[in-house]
Amino acid sequence: MLNSLRTLVQEVNGADDLQVALDIIVQRVREIMHTQVCSIYLRTTEDNYQLMATQGLRPEAVGKVNLQSHEGLVGWVVARAEPINLENAAEHPRYEYFPETGEEKYQSFLGAPIIHHREVLGVLVIQQIESRKFDESEEAFLVTVSAQLAGVIAHAEATGALGSIGKESRQARFSGISGAGGVALGVGIVASPSADLHSVAQTTCKDPESEVEFLLGCMGKARNDIEHLAEHLKERLSAQEQVLFDAYLAILEDTMLIDEVSQRIRLGEGAAWAWSQVVLTHVSSFMSMNDAYLRERASDLRDLGRRVLGHLQQSAAKSRVYPENTILVGQELSASILAEVPQECLRGIISVQGSSNSHVAILARAMGIPTVMGAVDLPYKKMDQRQIVVDGYRGLVITDPTQELVEQYRNIAEEEKQLASGLEAITDLPCETLDHHRVALWVNTGLMVDVMRSLERGAEGVGLFRTEVPFLLRDRFPSEEEQRKIYREQLQAFHPNPVTMRTLDIGGDKSLPYFPIEEQNPFLGWRGIRVTLDHPEIFLSQVRAMLKAGEGLDNLRIMLPMISSIGELESAQVLIYRAFHELLEENYNITLPPIGVMVEVPAAVYQARELAARVDFLSVGSNDLTQYLLAVDRNNGRVAGIYESLHPAVLRALYEVVVQAHSQGTPVSICGELAGDPGAAMLLVGMGFDVLSMNATNLPKVKAALRSVSLDDIEELFLQVRDLPDAQSINNCVDAFLKEAGIYKLLRTAVTENVTVP
Ligand code: PEP
Ligand code: MG
Numbered sequence: 159m160l161n162s163l164r165t166l167v168q169e170v171n172g173a174d175d176l177q178v179a180l181d182i183i184v185q186r187v188r189e190i191m192h193t194q195v196c197s198i199y200l201r202t203t204e205d206n207y208q209l210m211a212t213q214g215l216r217p218e219a220v221g222k223v224n225l226q227s228h229e230g231l232v233g234w235v236v237a238r239a240e241p242i243n244l245e246n247a248a249e250h251p252r253y254e255y256f257p258e259t260g261e262e263k264y265q266s267f268l269g270a271p272i273i274h275h276r277e278v279l280g281v282l283v284i285q286q287i288e289s290r291k292f293d294e295s296e297e298a299f300l301v302t303v304s305a306q307l308a309g310v311i312a313h314a315e316a317t318g319a320l321g322s323i324g325k326e327s328r329q330a331r332f333s334g335i336s337g338a339g340g341v342a343l344g345v346g347i348v349a350s351p352s353a354d355l356h357s358v359a360q361t362t363c364k365d366p367e368s369e370v371e372f373l374l375g376c377m378g379k380a381r382n383d384i385e386h387l388a389e390h391l392k393e394r395l396s397a398q399e400q401v402l403f404d405a406y407l408a409i410l411e412d413t414m415l416i417d418e419v420s421q422r423i424r425l426g427e428g429a430a431w432a433w434s435q436v437v438l439t440h441v442s443s444f445m446s447m448n449d450a451y452l453r454e455r456a457s458d459l460r461d462l463g464r465r466v467l468g469h470l471q472q473s474a475a476k477s478r479v480y481p482e483n484t485i486l487v488g489q490e491l492s493a494s495i496l497a498e499v500p501q502e503c504l505r506g507i508i509s510v511q512g513s514s515n516s517h518v519a520i521l522a523r524a525m526g527i528p529t530v531m532g533a534v535d536l537p538y539k540k541m542d543q544r545q546i547v548v549d550g551y552r553g554l555v556i557t558d559p560t561q562e563l564v565e566q567y568r569n570i571a572e573e574e575k576q577l578a579s580g581l582e583a584i585t586d587l588p589c590e591t592l593d594h595h596r597v598a599l600w601v602n603t604g605l606m607v608d609v610m611r612s613l614e615r616g617a618e619g620v621g622l623f624r625t626e627v628p629f630l631l632r633d634r635f636p637s638e639e640e641q642r643k644i645y646r647e648q649l650q651a652f653h654p655n656p657v658t659m660r661t662l663d664i665g666g667d668k669s670l671p672y673f674p675i676e677e678q679n680p681f682l683g684w685r686g687i688r689v690t691l692d693h694p695e696i697f698l699s700q701v702r703a704m705l706k707a708g709e710g711l712d713n714l715r716i717m718l719p720m721i722s723s724i725g726e727l728e729s730a731q732v733l734i735y736r737a738f739h740e741l742l743e744e745n746y747n748i749t750l751p752p753i754g755v756m757v758e759v760p761a762a763v764y765q766a767r768e769l770a771a772r773v774d775f776l777s778v779g780s781n782d783l784t785q786y787l788l789a790v791d792r793n794n795g796r797v798a799g800i801y802e803s804l805h806p807a808v809l810r811a812l813y814e815v816v817v818q819a820h821s822q823g824t825p826v827s828i829c830g831e832l833a834g835d836p837g838a839a840m841l842l843v844g845m846g847f848d849v850l851s852m853n854a855t856n857l858p859k860v861k862a863a864l865r866s867v868s869l870d871d872i873e874e875l876f877l878q879v880r881d882l883p884d885a886q887s888i889n890n891c892v893d894a895f896l897k898e899a900g901i902y903k904l905l906r907t908a909v910t911e912n913v914t915v916p
Pocket of ligand 1: 520622624663758778779780781782783829830831
């Protein structure tokens with residue numbers, strides 16, 4: 159049954175539209191479960207469920223039978239949100255007969271709710287003439303099918319496909335998570351990871367004949383690759399093993415395969431899309447065969463499919479033109495994909511996976527590009543060349559927007575521009591509260607563009623330079639001298655203000671293409687200081703580069719990520735001292751910079767006092783600290799709703815760090831994204847943080863907010879919220895405070911909350 163289920167899900171995912179998907183489901187489930195009827199009812203409005211597909215009931219009833227949760231057995235499944243299994247349906251008090259269906263002759267009934275994110279989207283029903291109770295394994299299978307299909311159906315519902323089966327495309331909205339504030343209007347460009355058959359953009363072509371030529375050319379290149387490979391391995395392989403390559407070449411010469419793809423291209427499809435679809439269909443039919451030899455062919459074909467696709471994408475990338483209002487869309491965007499788009503064209507970003515604390519979102523915020531993360535229901539492959547609105551404030555994507563909506567968003571973009579130029583007026587003013595309490599506002603950087611933006615926006619220092627960013631954008635480790643130059647640029651740009659350089663923090667979701675770390679549980683694995691202590695050669699060359707870069711400037715600070723024990727800190731300190739003394743011996747004129755520790759693991763919260771006693775500063779990494787305290791993956795859109803930055807446990811931990819650091823006379827800063835939220839910034843200053851470090855984009859708003867309140871008031875605000883039981887009450891309390899102070903509009907959530915998107 160597991161195999162049947164897998165094939166069913168594959169088929170459904172490959173269906174072009176919802177109706178085809180539903181028809182496949184009812185047909186296959188009826189076959190697999192050897193029953194006479196299988197039907198699907200789906201929610202069309204608030205409490206209306208419609209028969210959408212059936213095998214066994216009268217086909218003309220499809221689209222005609224509608225019921226509510228208080229009607230009939232299907233309604234009862236909806237109301238209870240549980241499966242119902244009846245031997246004799248007609249005897250049940252909730253039984254109601256819908257004459258259009260012809261269902262009176264079926265006695266047994268098994269209905270399973272289709273639930274997505276706690277909502278009942280529909281009901282999957284099987285029925286049988288003879289009276290019998292479906293057994294437990296049948297019930298379990300139907301529940302499994304429903305659970306698997308819920309995602310597909312939710313997706314179709316979100317895309318508006320339910321209301322528009324067979325109709326032209328129309329405005330549709332998709333919810334995700336805010337990645338970076340701002341609104342953007344533009345044209346979708348789909349970025350696919352190279353040679354991944356499953357994530358190719360659904361493109362069209364204008365000149366089919368030259369597109370077919372292009373395909374044949376790329377197949378030729380793949381053939382050359384294989385011939386070279388065969389030649390290269392000739393000595394080492396037996397004649398029998400070499401036959402493998404012949405099988406590959408035979409696939410490339412298979413005229414049926416070529417014809418099939420060419421036909422799709424002649425109907426207007428782009429070569430990469432047509433190729434990937436044909437290959438995937440054949441792979442899936444080989445996989446479902448019983449013969450082991452034929453199943454093996456599936457992997458040959460998949461491998462070859464990827465090779466040809468790689469060539470198709472490589473050649474297409476060379477000639478790709480980005481429109482001046484590009485909205486970059488992808489399943490899982492990375493820093494290197496971002497770097498491929500000319501900066502002046504990039505208006506917005508949408509990633510199907512990831513969350514607001516994914517690194518791509520952090521980069522987007524630094525660059526000030528409106529971004530939506532975790533748009534899991536977006537049919538991203540279909541977004542190429544589509545008109546799209548990105549509402550980065552609310553985490554909304556709107557495709558094919560109406561003219562009216564476009565106007566509304568244009569006005570918001572205009573208002574935003576005005577607000578930004580209003581904030582420019584305070585660039586050179588200090589960040590101090592109404593009662594003259596001075597707060598240091600620093601920035602987080604990683605790219606050179608951040609430096610420009612930060613200086614323009616009046617940053618007084620760098621609280622976090624993410625040194626892994628230049629590492630991520632290369633194809634090998636940068637040399638000590640290359641690093642020295644990068645660091646020197648940062649230090650000089652901000653001189654005489656301090657620049658806090660974090661030692662390499664890779665692992666987790668930041669893996670270097672040339673140093674892959676593959677783990678079951680990467681956020682709990684080999685990351686940050688754990689990697690660099692295991693590779694002292696990498697750590698030492700980085701620290702040497704930093705120290706050399708700081709020569710004569712005296713504004714370097716070194717910060718260690720992911721420290722979870724005193725032992726790790728001491729080992730890192732030993733290495734820093736060693737690098738320092740080596741350089742003194744090499745006649746560098748340097749001084750030992752302040753050394754600090756990031757508090758981003760719960761263990762470090764409870765050792766804040768001991769850590770603070772041994773270093774020059776502490777800095778809280780609230781992105782990771784929140785993830786570890788709440789046990790919520792910072793990249794997982796599915797749990798983003800419970801990644802609560804103002805959870806009482808998080809606030810309590812932050813306060814504990816401030817108290818312990820200050821007890822040792824050690825200053826404490828915060829460099830997670832929380833510091834860039836004007837509401838949270840009130841609480842952070844109110845609880846005693848000395849420095850807030852944030853992305854440059856948010857700095858003016860935070861400064862404007864802090865300049866409008868007094869320290870007394872925000873200390874009082876912190877005292878008010880610290881005993882509240884949940885994040886919701888804390889957020890409400892902070893919102894009310896901001897409204898009262900007349901600065902609510904500075905919150906990202908406030909900007910577009912009045913735009914209604916149907
Ligand atoms: C953090 O975890 O809060 C932090 C600043 O580091 P990063 O986001 O780079 O993991
Ligand atoms: Mg971190």
